[in-house]
Every structure is written in structure tokens, then in C-alpha cells.
Amino acid sequence: MADQDRGSDDPRLSAAARHALHDEELVAAFAAGDVDDPADADRARSFVDRCGMCRELHDDLRQIRRAVQASGTAAQRAASVAAPRDFRLTAQDAAQLRPGSPVVRVGSALGWRGRLGRGVASFGRPLGAGLATLGIAGLLIGSFTLAGSPFSVMVGGAASAPSAPPAVDQTVGAPEQSERSRTSAPGPTTKNDGAYGGPSTPAGGAGVPSAALLIGGSVAMLVAGIGLVIAARRPVAPISARRGN
Amino acid sequence: MEDLRATTVTDDPVQRRDLILLNRAREGDLDAFNDLVVVYQDMLFALVVRMVPDRDQASDAVQEAFFSAYRNMEGFRGGSVRSWLSRIAINAAMDAQRLKKRRPADPYPELEDDTWQPPADASADPVTTSLMAERHRALNAAMARITDDQRTAIVLYDVEGYDYAEIAGMTSVSVGTVKSRIHRGRLALRGLLADRMDLFRG
Numbered sequence: 042m043a044d045q046d047r048g049s050d051d052p053r054l055s056a057a058a059r060h061a062l063h064d065e066e067l068v069a070a071f072a073a074g075d076v077d078d079p080a081d082a083d084r085a086r087s088f089v090d091r092c093g094m095c096r097e098l099h100d101d102l103r104q105i106r107r108a109v110q111a112s113g114t115a116a117q118r119a120a121s122v123a124a125p126r127d128f129r130l131t132a133q134d135a136a137q138l139r140p141g142s143p144v145v146r147v148g149s150a151l152g153w154r155g156r157l158g159r160g161v162a163s164f165g166r167p168l169g170a171g172l173a174t175l176g177i178a179g180l181l182i183g184s185f186t187l188a189g190s191p192f193s194v195m196v197g198g199a200a201s202a203p204s205a206p207p208a209v210d211q212t213v214g215a216p217e218q219s220e221r222s223r224t225s226a227p228g229p230t231t232k233n234d235g236a237y238g239g240p241s242t243p244a245g246g247a248g249v250p251s252a253a254l255l256i257g258g259s260v261a262m263l264v265a266g267i268g269l270v271i272a273a274r275r276p277v278a279p280i281s282a283r284r285g286n
Numbered sequence: 287m288e289d290l291r292a293t294t295v296t297d298d299p300v301q302r303r304d305l306i307l308l309n310r311a312r313e314g315d316l317d318a319f320n321d322l323v324v325v326y327q328d329m330l331f332a333l334v335v336r337m338v339p340d341r342d343q344a345s346d347a348v349q350e351a352f353f354s355a356y357r358n359m360e361g362f363r364g365g366s367v368r369s370w371l372s373r374i375a376i377n378a379a380m381d382a383q384r385l386k387k388r389r390p391a392d393p394y395p396e397l398e399d400d401t402w403q404p405p406a407d408a409s410a411d412p413v414t415t416s417l418m419a420e421r422h423r424a425l426n427a428a429m430a431r432i433t434d435d436q437r438t439a440i441v442l443y444d445v446e447g448y449d450y451a452e453i454a455g456m457t458s459v460s461v462g463t464v465k466s467r468i469h470r471g472r473l474a475l476r477g478l479l480a481d482r483m484d485l486f487r488g
Contacts, residue, residue, distance in 0.1 A: 069469035102472050104486040105479065108425050109444040115333035115372075124331035125345055128352050129320040138357045 060094040068095050072102040169269030172262045179259025186252040304367035312359050319359075323352055326368065330375040336441045337379040339430040343386070344379070351378035376442070376456055383434040421485040428478040436471030439464050 064084075070076050071085035088095040130138070296302055304325075310318035330351060335344040351374045362370055429437055438457065442448045443464075454461045479486070 065473055066466070066469050069473050070465065073465075073469060073472075075465050075469070098476065101476050101483055101486070104483075105425075105472055105475050106444060108421060108486055109429075109440060109475075112422060112425060112445060114445055114447070115329050115336070118332035119328035122328065122332060124327045124348065125341055128327045128349050129323045130316060130352065130356060132316060134353070135316045135319075135356065138353055139359075 056093060060092050063088045063092055063095050065095075065098060068098050069102055072099045073106070165269045165272060169266045169272075171266065172269060173266030176259045176261070176263025176266055179255055179262060183252045183256035183259055186255065300368075301366055308359065308362060308367055311356075319356055322367065322371070326371050327352075329368075330371060333372060333441075333446065334375050334379045334382075336429070336445065337376070337434070337438050338382045338386075339426075339437075343382050347378040347382040348375060350381070351375040354378065372446075373456060376438075380434075380438065380457065383438070387434070417485065424479060424482045424485055425475075428475050431478055432471050432474045436467050436474060439467040440471045440475075443468055 067076065067081060067085045068088055071082065071089065076082040076085055089099045090096075296305070304322065307318045307322050311322065327348065331344060331348050334347045334351070335341060338344045338347055351371070354377075355371055355374050358374075429440070432440075435457075439453055442453045442456070443450070448456070450461045450464050453464045457464065459467075476483070
């Protein structure tokens with residue numbers, strides 16, 4: 042009973058119990074001068090003024106902050122403590138990390154033209170993509186002009202183009218055979234003539250060379266565009282997991 | 287003719303030197319970039335090792351920072367090359383912290399070989415010098431044991447002098463979170479140093 046009385050009267054114990062109800066983070070913010078709200082600031086001040094443990098906490102936090110601040114900036118420490126290894130990049134690292142495009146590499150090797158090379162590299166990609174798109178579009182239009190469908194160029198059109206002259210020769214050299222083929226029931230040869238020779242022979246006399254030119258030009262643009270995109274690419278190489286120099 | 291594109295004319299000879307080296311590096315001069323590495327590698331290591339208190343991991347983070355800087359030289363938009371490199375190194379250090387979180391292992395070892403000591407007053411007696419060294423060791427040990435986020439915020443704010451907004455930007459959190467991390471970090475330090483506070487008082 043006497044012990045209990047002594048315990049309950051112990052001022053330190055009651056202070057600890059009171060302190061347990063106090064907001065330590067608020068005291069920490071107050072010690073750092075970071076309490077903006079006036080009501081919070083008043084509350085924090087009352088903790089520090091009335092609670093010895095809050096006051097001690099407040100003072101300790103300030104001491105710790107001073108010690109941390111005095112522990113030396115990176116620049117100060119660097120003056121006396123060297124890095125444990127040399128971080129310089131090797132030529133291999135550089136090539137892996139920043140290979141650049143062939144245009145840039147050649148341009149850089151030629152000194153001031155490096156800037157020009159970078160410029161080419163920067164617009165080469167969209168230009169290449171544009172050329173490739175135009176090439177594909179031209180190829181499609183040329184195919185339609187030539188055969189009505191791009192598939193017939195690939196399948197039937199391409200196969201029938203070289204066979205057209207012999208068909209004409211047959212007509213000239215063997216009229217009866219030609220006559221028979223025109224009048225006979227539909228077969229592979231007749232079908233072929235109808236598909237190719239029918240529409241294109243009268244009007245396609247001028248259409249075939251222009252369509253062929255269009256296709257040829259489109260293929261060239263497509264190849265040039267893809268080439269430009271590849272040449273202007275700047276791949277990002279993964280960082281090598283280098284350990285130690 | 288030097289290409290001073292995207293750089294700011296400055297009277298500071300150190301900054302001018304850095305800008306010249308960086309522009310030469312952008313032209314493809316690896317030696318110029320390596321000159322920058324030599325100038326700043328110790329400083330960046332000292333910065334990163336405070337955030338990642340493991341010398342091997344800190345070294346790797348600094349190496350990654352220089353790799354990143356080399357790869358992204360075109361992204362430099364003027365100002366201080368040193369600040370630019372510091373920010374890249376801070377990002378690399380935070381990446382290293384995240385990597386450690388994904389692969390939890392032992393806590394950071396104490397930097398027992400950290401030979402740097404705060405500069406003592408010339409008139410300081412041996413007892414004071416010894417006390418400062420002991421305080422420094424105790425603080426380093428405690429710093430290695432608080433959370434990565436708290437340590438990063440405290441180092442950047444208290445040691446390196448960045449303001450709350452800058453740290454918030456670098457760490458992609460709100461200013462309030464930065465403050466909270468700093469306050470909680472100091473409380474954690476105080477808890478860890480509870481039986482050593484006599485070194486800090488008075």
C-alpha cells in the first residue's frame with residue numbers, strides 16, 4: 042500500500058504517462074520550425090513548455106540536426122575521402138551506351154560535320170517513315186492500276202506479265218488456235234487472257250509502263266525509307282553490369 | 287567555335303570548364319567526359335554513400351550515374367553540370383535503394399572504414415577531437431539504420447542543403463511527405479542514439 046502510494050506519487054512516472062499522450066512528431070516539426078498552423082504551433086509550444094520529456098526531445102532533435110549538418114557535405118568529404126574505384130568510361134562503355142547512328146558516327150569523325158550528322162539523324166527517322174509510307178501507298182496504287190488488285194500482282198499478275206507476249210505470238214502465228222481459245226469454254230488460258238489481256242490491252246498499253254514505273258518508284262522509296270529509318274536509329278544499349286575497373 | 291548551345295554563360299571558371307568539357311563530350315570526345323568523371327567521382331561517391339551506406343552498392347550506383355549521364359548528355363539544359371550530375375547520382379542511389387528493397391538482404395553494414403571526420407577546430411583539445419569523432423561514428427551508425435526514405439530526405443535537406451520542394455521533386459513525393467520523413471527520421475535517430483545522447487548534448 043505504501044509502495045503503491047509512493048508509485049502513484051512518483052512525479053517521473055506521471056510525467057512519462059502524460060508524455061505518452063503527446064504528439065512527438067508535432068514536437069519534431071516544431072523543433073525544425075516546420076509548424077505552419079498557429080493552433081498546432083501553440084499546442085507544440087505548450088508540450089515543450091509543460092512537459093520535461095517533450096522539452097528534452099525538442100532539444101535532442103536540435104542537437105541531432107546540428108550534428109548531421111556538421112557531418113560534412115559530399116564536396117567536403119570528397120576532399121579527403123577518395124572513391125573506392127575509378128569510374129571513367131572505356132571506349133567500349135561509350136560505344137555501348139551511346140552508339141549513335143552511322144550518320145552521327147561518320148559525322149562526328151569528320152569534326153564539325155557531326156552537328157550536321159546529328160541533324161540528319163534527327164529528321165532521318167520521320168523522313169524515312171514518310172518515304173516508306175509513300176512507297177507502300179504507291180505500291181498498292183500501282184498494283185491496282187496494273188491488275189485491279191494487289192494480290193493479282195503477286196499471284197496472277199506477276200505470273201501473267203511474262204506470259205503475255207507468247208500469247209500475242211500465238212495469236213499471230215496460229216490464228217485458228219487463237220480463235221479456238223476465244224470461242225472455247227472458259228479454261229485456264231482463256232481465263233488468264235480475260236483477266237489480263239481484256240481490260241489492259243486497249244487502255245493498258247500506256248497504263249502498264251506507267252504502273253510499272255509507279256511500282257518501281259514505290260519500291261525504291263520503300264527501300265530508301267526503311268534504309269533511312271535504320272540508319273537514323275539510336276538504340277539504347279542496356280547498361281552493362283560492370284563491377285570494378 | 288565552341289558549341290555553347292543549351293548552356294548558360296557564366297563567370298564561374300569551374301562552371302565554364304565543366305560546360306566546355308560537357309560540350310566536347312557531346313561532340314564525341316570521351317576524354318572530355320572522363321575529365322568530368324575524374325573531377326566529380328569522389329564528390330558523387332561521398333553523396334551516394336550517405337544515401338546507400340554500403341560501399342559496393344554505392345560504387346555501383348555512382349557507376350550507373352555516370353553511365354546515365356553519358357547516355358543523356360543531350361538532355362542537359364544548362365546550369366550547373368555539378369548539380370546535374372548530383373541529381374543523376376541521387377536518382378541512381380534511389381534506384382539502388384529500391385533494388386535493395388526488392389531483394390531484401392542484410393541491413394546496411396556500418397561504414398567502419400569511413401575515414402572522414404568533421405574538421406576539428408585548430409584549437410580543439412584532444413578530448414574534444416575524440417568526442418567529435420565518437421559522435422560522428424555514432425551518428426553514421428544510426429543513419430545506416432533508419433529507413434532509406436528518411437535517410438535520403440535528411441541527407442539531402444540537412445547535409446546537402448536542398449530545400450523541401452527540390453527534394454519533393456527529386457523523390458517524386460509531396461512536400462508534406464518530405465517534411466514528415468525528415469521529422470520521423472530525426473525521431474528515429476534520437477531513438478537509436480538514446481543511450482549516446484550525452485555525446486551530442488552540451
